[in-house]
Amino acid sequence: MAILVIANDPSGTPELSAMFKETLGHKALEAPGFIFHTDGPVASGGWQIVDAWETREDFERWFATEVVPLMPSGAPAGPPPQIFDLETVTVRR
Numbered sequence: 001m002a003i004l005v006i007a008n009d010p011s012g013t014p015e016l017s018a019m020f021k022e023t024l025g026h027k028a029l030e031a032p033g034f035i036f037h038t039d040g041p042v043a044s045g046g047w048q049i050v051d052a053w054e055t056r057e058d059f060e061r062w063f064a065t066e067v068v069p070l071m072p073s074g075a076p077a078g079p080p081p082q083i084f085d086l087e088t089v090t091v092r093r
């Protein structure tokens with residue numbers, strides 16, 4: 001089942017987002033199960049990341065092998081991401 005992942009990084013910045021996009025953007029497009037990614041600033045400060053993946057397993061594998069090693073502390077900042085099951089995903093091609 002497809003999932004939606006919402007993560008909030010209270011220490012996120014445009015510069016950190018740009019670094020992740022430069023390092024991981026092309027890899028995400030080739031990752032098994034990747035559907036889409038978007039991110040941006042949060043009004044209260046920090047950064048919000050929203051992804052969709054075909055399965056929870058696809059996301060967890062990607063996060064553990066590609067994202068966590070790039071984090072300054074080796075672990076995600078902020079609370080764990082929220083993960084929601086999706087019934088339908090419609091994208092324009």
